[in-house]
Structure formats: C-alpha cells, structure tokens
Amino acid sequence: MNNCKSIVIEIIEKSLELKSGILTEDSDSENTEEWDSLGQLSILVELDKYFEGKISNIPEMAEANSVSKIIIILKENSIC
Numbered sequence: 001m002n003n004c005k006s007i008v009i010e011i012i013e014k015s016l017e018l019k020s021g022i023l024t025e026d027s028d029s030e031n032t033e034e035w036d037s038l039g040q041l042s043i044l045v046e047l048d049k050y051f052e053g054k055i056s057n058i059p060e061m062a063e064a065n066s067v068s069k070i071i072i073i074l075k076e077n078s079i080c
Contacts, residue, residue, distance in 0.1 A: 004080035008070050011050055015042040028066030040065065054079050 016034040029035040048055035064070045074080035
C-alpha cells in the first residue's frame with residue numbers, strides 16, 4: 001500500500017499543481033482548497049493516464065474525493 005499511496009499522492013499533487021509533500025493520506029476535497037470540481041477532473045485524467053485507461057472503467061472514481069478513498073478503490077479493483 002505504501003507504494004500505491006505515494007503514487008496516488010504524487011499524481012494528485014501534480015494534478016492540483018501543489019508542491020511535493022503537501023498532501024497526506026488524510027487529504028481530501030474538504031481540507032485542500034485546490035481540490036474543487038475542476039481539480040477532481042484533473043485528478044481523474046492524470047490517474048487514468050498513469051494507469052493506462054483503467055480508471056475510466058470505474059464509476060465510483062468520479063465520487064472519490066479523498067486520497068484514502070482513491071487508494072481503496074484502486075486496491076479493490078486490483079489496479080494499485
């Protein structure tokens with residue numbers, strides 16, 4: 001999980017144009033100002049690129065508004 005966590009955090013930080021090391025597993029759209037609806041879309045696009053199109057086949061990813069939820073969904077779908 002550690003590798004998955006670091007990959008997801010890195011992708012989200014890149015998507016939201018945040019400095020490296022800003023986010024944690026507890027970060028979400030409520031406590032991260034840049035994580036708005038446009039930010040959510042950017043996150044999904046970057047995750048889909050990184051995981052070679054596998055994200056677009058997972059409907060619950062659209063509602064995943066936290067680092068921990070994204071990690072759980074990726075693990076449940078054997079992506080990460």
